[in-house]
Amino acid sequence: MSESGHEGNGDTPADVHRQDNPSDHDQADQTGPHEATAQSNHPSRTIKDLFNPPRNIAAIRQLLFDVSGRIELHTQEYDLYWPYVDNVWVRQHRAGTDKTGRYRTDYYACRLQRPTYTPKAVDKPRPEGTPTRKKQIREGGKCHMKLKVVRYEGGYQGVTITQLGGTTEHLHDLDTMDRIKRSTVLMEIARSEVMNGYMPASVYTVMSEDEAKLSASGGRYLKREDVRNASQVWRQQHKETLRVHEGYRYDHGNGIVRQNGTVPLAETVANALAVDPTLSYYASLPPNTLTFPVENRMFLESYLPQKSATVAEDGLPHVTLTYATSMDSSLSLAPGIQTVLSGPESKAMTHYLRSRHDAILVGVRTALADDPALNCRLEGAGGYGGLGWEGQPRPVVIDPAGRWLLTPQTRVIRTVSEGKGKAPWIIMAPGFSIDPNRVEMLRYYGGKHLGLSDYDKRWRLRWEAILRALAAEGIKSVMIEGGGMVINELLLPQHSHLVNSVIITVAPTYLGRGGVTISAAPRQDHLGRPQAALRFKEVRWQSFGDDAVMCGKIPATERQPASEPAIITAPSRPVSFFNSSVDAQNTFQRRIPQSGPSQS
Numbered sequence: 001m002s003e004s005g006h007e008g009n010g011d012t013p014a015d016v017h018r019q020d021n022p023s024d025h026d027q028a029d030q031t032g033p034h035e036a037t038a039q040s041n042h043p044s045r046t047i048k049d050l051f052n053p054p055r056n057i058a059a060i061r062q063l064l065f066d067v068s069g070r071i072e073l074h075t076q077e078y079d080l081y082w083p084y085v086d087n088v089w090v091r092q093h094r095a096g097t098d099k100t101g102r103y104r105t106d107y108y109a110c111r112l113q114r115p116t117y118t119p120k121a122v123d124k125p126r127p128e129g130t131p132t133r134k135k136q137i138r139e140g141g142k143c144h145m146k147l148k149v150v151r152y153e154g155g156y157q158g159v160t161i162t163q164l165g166g167t168t169e170h171l172h173d174l175d176t177m178d179r180i181k182r183s184t185v186l187m188e189i190a191r192s193e194v195m196n197g198y199m200p201a202s203v204y205t206v207m208s209e210d211e212a213k214l215s216a217s218g219g220r221y222l223k224r225e226d227v228r229n230a231s232q233v234w235r236q237q238h239k240e241t242l243r244v245h246e247g248y249r250y251d252h253g254n255g256i257v258r259q260n261g262t263v264p265l266a267e268t269v270a271n272a273l274a275v276d277p278t279l280s281y282y283a284s285l286p287p288n289t290l291t292f293p294v295e296n297r298m299f300l301e302s303y304l305p306q307k308s309a310t311v312a313e314d315g316l317p318h319v320t321l322t323y324a325t326s327m328d329s330s331l332s333l334a335p336g337i338q339t340v341l342s343g344p345e346s347k348a349m350t351h352y353l354r355s356r357h358d359a360i361l362v363g364v365r366t367a368l369a370d371d372p373a374l375n376c377r378l379e380g381a382g383g384y385g386g387l388g389w390e391g392q393p394r395p396v397v398i399d400p401a402g403r404w405l406l407t408p409q410t411r412v413i414r415t416v417s418e419g420k421g422k423a424p425w426i427i428m429a430p431g432f433s434i435d436p437n438r439v440e441m442l443r444y445y446g447g448k449h450l451g452l453s454d455y456d457k458r459w460r461l462r463w464e465a466i467l468r469a470l471a472a473e474g475i476k477s478v479m480i481e482g483g484g485m486v487i488n489e490l491l492l493p494q495h496s497h498l499v500n501s502v503i504i505t506v507a508p509t510y511l512g513r514g515g516v517t518i519s520a521a522p523r524q525d526h527l528g529r530p531q532a533a534l535r536f537k538e539v540r541w542q543s544f545g546d547d548a549v550m551c552g553k554i555p556a557t558e559r560q561p562a563s564e565p566a567i568i569t570a571p572s573r574p575v576s577f578f579n580s581s582v583d584a585q586n587t588f589q590r591r592i593p594q595s596g597p598s599q600s
Contacts, residue, residue, distance in 0.1 A: 042192065042195055043188035043189070043191050043192040043195070044188070045185060045188040045189050045192060046189065046192050046193070047189055047192070047193055047203075047206060047207065047265065047269075048269050049185070049189060050186075050189050050207060050210075050213060050214065050217060050219075051210055051213060051265070051266045051269040051270065052269060052270075053213055053216060053217050054080060054081065057081075057084060057216050057217055058215075058216035060081050060084070060387065061081075061084050061085055061174065061216075061217075061218060062174060064081060064082070064084075064085045064088075064161070065085060065088055065170070065174045065177075066169070066170075067145075067147060067161055067162070067163055068163075068168075068169075070160065070161070070162050071160070071161040071162070071388070072158060072159070072160050072161075072388040072389050073158065073159045073160075073161070073387065073388040074157065074158055074159075074382075074388060074419050075151065075153070075157035075158060075159055076157075077159075077387065077388060078151075078159040083183060083184040083185045083188075084183050084185050084217060084218060085183065085218075086183055086184050087111065087177055087178065087180070087181035087182055087183040087184075087218065088110065088111060088174070088177045088181075089108040089109070089110065089111065089147060090108065090109060090110075090111045090114070091106055091107070091108050092107045092108060092109050092146075093106075093107055094106050094107075095107065102152055102153055102154045102444075103150055103151070103152055104150070104151045104153075105148065105149070105150050105151075106148075106149045106150075106151075107146065107147070107148055107149070107164065108146065108147040108148075108149060109144075109145070109146045109147075110142075110143040110144070110145040110146075110170060111177065111180070111181060112142035112143040112171075112172065112177075112180075113141065113142070113143055113144055113145075113146075142171060142172070143167075143170050143171045143172060144165065144167040144171075145163070145167050145169070145170050146163070146164040146165045146167065147161055147162065147163060147164055148161075148162050148163075148164045149161050152446070154444045154445065154446065155408075155413070155416060155417060155423070155441075155444045155445030155446065156416050156417060156419065156423070156445060156446055158388070158389075158446075174218075175220070178218045178219070178220055178221055179220075179221045182218070182219070182222065182226050183217070183218045183219075185217060185218070186207075186217065186218060186219045186222060186226070187226070187229075187230040188230075189207065190203055190204075190207065190226060190227040190230040190231065191230040191231045191234065193206070193207075193227075194227065194230070194231035194234065194235065194242070195231065195234055197240070197242055197243055198242060198243060198244065198245055199242040199243065199244055199250075199256070200224060200227040200228045200231060200242075201224055201227075201244075201250075201255050201256045202242075202243075202244040202245050202248055202256045203227045203245075204222070204223075204224040204226075204227045204256075205245075205248065205255065205256040205257070205258075206245055206248070206265050206266075207219065207222065207227075208222065209258075209264045209265065209266045210264075210266040213266070244256050245265060247259055247262035247263070247265075248262070285379060285384055285385050286377070286383070286384060286420070288377055289377055289378075289379050289384045289385070290344075290347065290348040290351050290377050290378050290379065291348060291378070291379050292348040292349055292351070292352040292378060296349070296542075296544070297352065299540065299542045299551070300349070300352075300353070300503065300551060302538075302551075303320065303501040303502075303503060303551045303552075303553070304320065304353070304356045304357075304501070305317075305318035305320070305356065305357065305476065305477035305500075307356075309476045309477050310476060311471045311476055315468050315471055316464070316467050316468060316471060316498065317358070317359075317467055317470060317471045317475050317476050317477050317478050318357075318476065318477040318478070318500050319467065319477075319478050319480060319490075319498055319499050319500050319501075320353065320357065320477070320478070320479045320480070320499075320500060320501050320502070320503060321480050321487065321490055321491075321499045321501070321502045321503075322350070322353055322479060322480070322481060322502065322503040322504065322505075323481060323482050323487055323504060323505070323518065324341040324342045324346065324350075324504075324505040324506075324507060324547075325341065325504060325505070325506055325507070325518055326341060326506075326507055326509050326510055326511040326515075327506065327507070327508065327509060327510050328510045328511060328512070328515075328517070329517050329518050329519060330511040330512075330515035330516060330517050330518075331482065331483065331484050331487075331515065331516045331517070331518060332369075332484075332511070332515055332516045333511050333512070333514070333515050334514055334515055334516070335365075335369075335516055336365075336368075336369045337369070338369055338370045339511065339515075341505070341507040341509070342505055342507065342547060343507070343544070343545040343546050343547050344545060345544035345545035345547065346505045346544040346545060346547040346549060348378070349505075349544055349549065350505070351376050351377050351378040351381075352378055353479055353503060354375070354376040354378075354391075354393050354479060355376045355378050355380075355381055355391035355392075355393070356477070356479075357393050357477045357478060357479035358393060358394060358474075358475045358476050358477045358478065359393050359394040359395070359396050359425075359470060359475045359477070359478045359479070360374050360393040360394070360395055360396065360478075360479045360480075360481060361396040361397075361398065361478050361479070361480045361481070361486075362374070362395075362396075362397055362398070362480075362481050362482055362483065362486065363397070363398050363399075363482065363483050363485055363486040364397055364398060364399040364400075364401075364403050364404050365483050365484075365485065366481070366482045366483035366486075367397050367399070367404050368403065368404060369483075371410065371411045371412075372411065372412065373411045373412055373414075373415045373420075373421060374393070374395035374412050374415075374421065374424065375392055375393070375395075375412075375415050375420055375421030375422070376391050376392050376393060376421075377420075378391065382419070382420070382421075383418065383419050383420030383421065384420065389421075389422055392420075392421050392422050393422070393479065394422050394424075394425060394475065395412055395421070395422060395423070395424035395425070396424065396425050396426075396427065396470065396475075396478070397424050397425075397426050397427070398427050398461070398466065398486065399426050399427065399428055400427070400428055400429040400432070400460075400461055401428075401429070401432045402426075402428055402432045402433075402434045402438075404426065405438070406424075406438065406441065406442060407441075408441075412424055413445055416445045416446065416447075417445070422446065422447075423442065423445040423446040423447030424442070424447045425447055425448055425449070425450055425470075425473070426442070426447070426448075426449045426450070427449075427450050427451075427452060427461070427466055427469070428449050428450070428451050428452075429451065429452060429453070429455075429461060430451050430453055434449075450469055450473070452465050452466065452469055463489070463490065463495050463498055464498060467498060480499075483516065484516040484517065484518060487518050488518060488519065488520070488521075491518075491520040491521070491533070491534060492520070492521055493521075493523070496534065496554050497554065499554050500553065500554070501551065501552070501553050501554075502536060502550075502551070502552050502553070502554070503549065503550070503551050504549070504550045504552075505544075505547050505548075505549050506547060506548045506549070506550065507546070507547050508546050508547070508548075519533075520533035520534045521533060534554075535555070536550075536552030536553060536554065536555070537552065537553050537554075537555045538551075538552060538553045539551065539552040540552075
């Protein structure tokens with residue numbers, strides 16, 4: 001848009017100090033988590049931020065406009081993206097922080113809920129030389145969408161955005177708000193360029209050159225008056241002569257136009273980014289990021305939980321049992337020894353499976369032996385090019401006796417600190433003492449302990465109770481990866497009905513005797529003759545590199561729960577440990593028989 005500066009009364013070098021009338025888009029009304037930078041201070045955003053916007057900014061603006069579900073963002077992401085939609089949301093009040101000082105809650109409402117201006121019988125006198133403001137009158141009550149925004153600052157830093165109240169959607173679209181109000185980002189960019197010595201008309205022309213990026217950032221209806229309003233206070237305080245951008249000129253009657261043969265500034269910025277990618281908003285992906293081709297995913301689809309999965313009528317989440325094994329059905333060379341079996345292709349597949357589940361579950365022996373990160377490293381997941389914690393499963397560790405000693409150096413905790421995964425939930429059994437400081441440390445990083453008192457006749461935590469407890473916490477799908485004892489237990493007749501599907505990677509290697517093996521318990525018919533322990537149905541095989549992957553489901557005849565008496569020493573609902581360190585100490589002082597739970 002080389003002639004977009006023309007609006008009938010274009011700025012000229014002689015009248016750049018003329019006083020302007022602020023419009024409804026005045027920066028003074030910009031509110032949000034980051035109140036607008038004082039106009040006397042230089043804004044943090046420049047014209048390069050317009051031509052090099054954050055990745056998928058249009059989709060993210062729409063996401064933050066709709067807020068159709070719970071949105072979790074890293075604090076840095078929230079600080080980056082929210083100013084792009086603060087023309088939609090206005091903060092009503094701040095509830096303050098909780099007693100730990102880690103949580104801060106703000107409440108927002110759609111800007112159309114309140115009127116912009118109520119005419120007064122007598123206007124308040126304005127300082128001499130200051131023109132009367134011409135405000136556009138807008139009635140309130142046009143939309144009742146409200147938000148609750150909770151910022152957490154502890155072992156990790158994040159922001160959770162959820163809807164509040166009964167209104168679930170706006171009564172208007174995002175385009176309507178872009179027409180009514182300009183965001184902080186656009187106004188800061190405009191003010192920054194004027195403060196660099198450029199005329200408002202020249203700034204408007206340059207900002208309008210790349211219409212697609214301007215529209216994606218919410219500037220489809222940007223006007224030259226908006227640039228003037230954004231920089232008015234600064235121009236009143238600084239009376240120096242302003243100039244047009246290099247390669248542009250003032251054309252009387254047409255405003256600011258680009259000179260013939262001059263490369264547009266938007267293209268110049270793009271070329272600079274191509275030469276030096278470090279100038280881009282896009283952070284480089286971590287070196288251990290994995291990719292899994294889209295064409296390989298359809299093979300797995302029918303064995304995975306649906307993306308809109310809900311907890312089944314029986315109160316259980318979808319359970320996928322998955323592991324990598326050798327030709328002789330071994331998981332590792334020996335107990336406690338971490339053994340790599342999967343090739344790079346099947347490893348990427350495993351991380352894709354993690355991205356499709358709400359939680360990933362392992363036993364405490366696996367946690368102790370492998371020190372796993374229990375996150376998803378697939379490209380597009382949170383921390384690996386994705387937004388927030390998108391695609392990151394919740395780690396769950398079965399640790400009835402509290403054997404897993406977490407520290408800030410534990411790999412899963414370091415992953416949380418780096419913003420590449422979630423903190424673990426640890427399922428424990430009351431009766432084992434635990435240091436309250438360990439409980440507090442886990443809570444500091446966003447994790448928690450869940451206590452269960454529902455045992456089988458061998459005084460082991462019942463799998464059905466474990467899965468129901470996770471479902472009660474909002475987990476709709478669980479990927480169970482190991483270790484050997486966990487997998488072998490779930491293949492037992494009394495537990496196999498809990499498994500919806502199995503995905504097994506077979507590596508072309510023998511580990512030899514003495515390893516940790518996977519084998520279902522032997523079965524016999526009514527005459528005592530041995531028979532096959534378990535045979536899957538709907539089986540499919542697929543090669544991934546040197547490995548073979550088998551997908552299957554448990555037959556309906558095997559999905560009937562075997563009768564087994566339960567021993568419930570307390571209500572079977574999960575207990576979140578703890579509301580205080582005293583609670584932690586008191587709860588774990590209770591004792592159960594010495595043959596207590598030992599799942600791992």
